[in-house]
Amino acid sequence: MMGEKIRIGFYALTSCYGCQLQFAMMDEILQLIPNVEVACWFMLERDSYEDEPVDIALIEGSVSTEEEIELVKKIRENARVVVAVGSCAVQGGVQSWEKDKPLEELWERVYGDAKVKFKPKMAEPVENYIKVDYKVYGCPPEKRDLLYTLGTLLIGSWPEDIDYPVCVECRLRGNTCVLLEKGEPCLGPITRAGCDARCPAYGIACIGCRGAIDYDVAWFDSLARVFKEKGLTKEDILERMRMFNAHNPKLEEMVNKIFGGVKE
């Protein structure tokens, strides 16, 4: 990819726009920009086109309307590499927290019996609809996540996932353990590292905003046991773990193990 300009697009589904903002706020962007051509980035560029071919498509936000399903399909068709950026695109975001409630119930609570002309749906991760090549985790991602991902792709290499939990970085930083020493419901043990244990360094329990480490590695069950011993109910534990992991297929099954409710 060296030598010629790489075409990139930054696309938003339903989100808080924080991933794009994090990206836009990097001073380093001034060094990156001469190497890329921006085909689409509505937040910063009026001449943006959602249906042009790009080398790298960065997508933030969850798929939350029927219209957005069509949009992600179109982006996939036009892109060589698709990167899901941030917890909404990767895990469905906090708006998935109550994903098991009927959409009608949430709608009624907020909009009453009023209708709008667009078609809402329950939020989902991008990969439920299209193949995603790479993921950038976090709510929002750290700047170095974005630089690492784009930097490696721009030199023709590929970014690798982190497969160890926040606890590793927390120990290296020498923080007091929020879970064991302060007794708070810290999600560090199941959450993907890369933030340098930012919240525990402030004495605050991890809420899991980078999402769980890979499904077969995250020890939801083990952590649920610790939480249970501290007096949390199964529903308390599920609620906290679902905040950024609502679509995780293993979560409930593993927590159930601790509460004796394994479904066969």
Place this chain on the structure above:
Amino acid sequence: MKNVYLPITVDHIARVEGKGGVEIIVGDGGVKEVKLNIIEGPRFFEAITLGKKLDEALSVYPRICSFCSAAHKLTAVEAAEKAVGFTPREEIQALREVLYIGDMIESHALHLYLLVLPDYMGYSGPLHMIDEYKREIRIALDLKNLGSWMMDELGSRAIHQENAVLGGFGKLPDKSVIEKMKEKLKEALPKAEYTFELFTKLEQYEEVEGPIIHIAVKPRDEAYGIYGDYLKASDGVEFPSEEYREHIKEFVVEHSFAKHSVYREKPFMVGAISRLVNNSDLLYGRAKDLYEGHKDLLRDTNPFANNLAQALELVYFIERAIDLIDEALAKWPIRPRDTVEIRDGFGVSTTEAPRGVLVYALKVENGRVSYADIITPTAFNLAMMEEHVRMMAEKHYSDDPERLKYLTEMVVRAYDPCISCSVHVARL
């Protein structure tokens, strides 16, 4: 035979936060219809946090918006503290406002330089301005970096601050960091003044001149600021924050996932210009001088004045943050956090987010959120914004459609809308 009119549409307004569009239908003899389509999906924040533990809900609310996540966090925390009957110490309150000002500085700098200025300089976006407007881009990044750094230090990060919690902060930075913050703020002041000068020279578009009702928070402590327990309208009416629903009505429109609001049956405006209209008598320092010298441009009848008002606020809030830091330093060392007993109750917080009045009303029962109503500045502004887009369209509907689109987008941009914020949702 029925006439068929083709709408002039901007499907996705660029250089704003969130996804929205403008649709203008021109028929025989003029503009028939103007709609601001808010197409970003619904996120049901109030509904998904119902029944949730208070601290978890407080972590989720800032995710409504990244451009003003500190505003959401601090307003939600204050509403929660009011609900459970806790009042933070003065020095904690001062440091929270400094954190909030970090958000204000970052947000205003981004809006003015990266979202608004390209229109005036003839560019489609800031990335093309890097070569010709090096100084401006540098100032934009310097001011933005200052605001972000303040939020990093006091809030744990620039977007979605976790270090603002019930009772205070998880941890406070060292005294030396707070002293450095003061120095950096002082260094930034000339850059803010340069920004103000730059924006005094820009076109104000008289097409959209007309009476506007402005609503803003009535600041506490007799100084132009962010926190307050009353709302104040430019028609002279003041009311306690708790009574917001008696004065401001919300309703759903079919072309938008965000609701519209009216005050006494009429659209109204919130934001930097609304703060100035209602509270300019509380300005002090350099900002007061600048205000006195440019009252003619900072008038209450034109939404474009909001841009200049934001520039003025950059100057003001930098000076205000320095004063608040002095107040905190005088009490150093500061205990970061008090224990908050979670009792049942109801609390309303109204603060000034970068884009205007932000309302959080929370009811807490058994440690969980049992009622949540959040109204964001953009939701307040949508009806008025649509009116101003209509005024612009009525003057220019026979122009080249590209020019009409461009002008109407500029009207929308002057409001600095935060569309993600507006699609949040409130109970009816």
